[in-house]
Amino acid sequence: xxDVEQSLFLSVREGDSSVINCTYTDSSSTYLYWYKxxxxxxxxxxxxxxxxxxxxxxxxxxxxxxxxxxHLSLRIADTQTGDSAIYFCADRNTGGFKTIFGxxxxxxxxx
Amino acid sequence: xxxxxxSPTHLIKTRGQQVTxxxxxxxxxxxxxxxxxxxxxxxxxxxQYYREEENGRGNFPPRxxxxxxxxxxxxxxxxxxxxxxxxxxxxASSTLEGNYGxxxxxxxxxxxx
Numbered sequence: 001x002x003d004v005e006q007s008l009f010l011s012v013r014e015g016d017s018s019v020i021n022c023t024y025t026d027s028s029s030t031y032l033y034w035y036k037x038x039x040x041x042x043x044x045x046x047x048x049x050x051x052x053x054x055x056x057x058x059x060x061x062x063x064x065x066x067x068x069x070x071h072l073s074l075r076i077a078d079t080q081t082g083d084s085a086i087y088f089c090a091d092r093n094t095g096g097f098k099t100i101f102g103x104x105x106x107x108x109x110x111x
Numbered sequence: 112x113x114x115x116x117x118s119p120t121h122l123i124k125t126r127g128q129q130v131t132x133x134x135x136x137x138x139x140x141x142x143x144x145x146x147x148x149x150x151x152x153x154x155x156x157x158x159q160y161y162r163e164e165e166n167g168r169g170n171f172p173p174r175x176x177x178x179x180x181x182x183x184x185x186x187x188x189x190x191x192x193x194x195x196x197x198x199x200x201x202x203a204s205s206t207l208e209g210n211y212g213x214x215x216x217x218x219x220x221x222x223x224x
Contacts, residue, residue: 004153030210031209031210031212033212035212035215040217041217041218042115042117042201042215042216042217042218043154043201043203043213043215044215045212045213045214045215048211048212050210088153088154092209092210097159097166097167097209098144098156098159098167098169099144099156099209099212099213100156101146101153101154101155102153103151103152103153104152104153
């Protein structure tokens with residue numbers, strides 16, 4: 001079945017880069033997303049990438065997609081304490097009616 | 112542009128009771144999806160509504176039902192509440208294709224005692 005897996009925890013120092021990794025199983029995934037969730041809040045869409053791309057950059061965020069290995073990563077440059085949150089990887093296929101989410105990676109940024 | 116609004120923000124119910132959660136979608140979005148997020152987990156898809164009809168459903172029993180109204184707002188109803196229904200319920204609006212991602216509300220925290 002469809003599944004999205006992420007490591008559960010990442011700790012970095014303020015100013016360093018963070019890299020959050022994700023693997024997915026659905027070979028027909030067409031759209032892949034990164035969402036951020038802060039305590040007590042809903043999910044906020046950070047960025048997305050289509051399966052015909054292998055990289056997307058948006059300010060401090062860089063998304064890399066390895067479609068062959070079904071691997072997605074999110075790099076946050078110059079990580080700040082305000083980046084501390086849970087980051088969810090998600091995928092969706094063409095014509096699909098649902099988006100599948102991973103369990104989330106909790107990013108802790110040390111000052 | 113208004114975002115997604117959910118009400119209430121918190122709710123405590125007793126096992127066996129029924130609950131209704133409400134959601135208004137973002138302007139320009141015609142599709143509403145509901146997700147259940149248990150503590151420490153990712154959101155799990157419950158169902159999606161488009162044009163006032165259920166357009167897809169996840170692995171949830173029939174006691175989870177919904178409605179969508181002509182203004183695209185939506186309700187999630189849960190009958191015969193169980194303790195395991197305690198979770199954060201998230202409403203997400205999008206276009207039907209949903210390719211550019213969801214706009215989520217802040218959620219309703221439901222506690223069943």
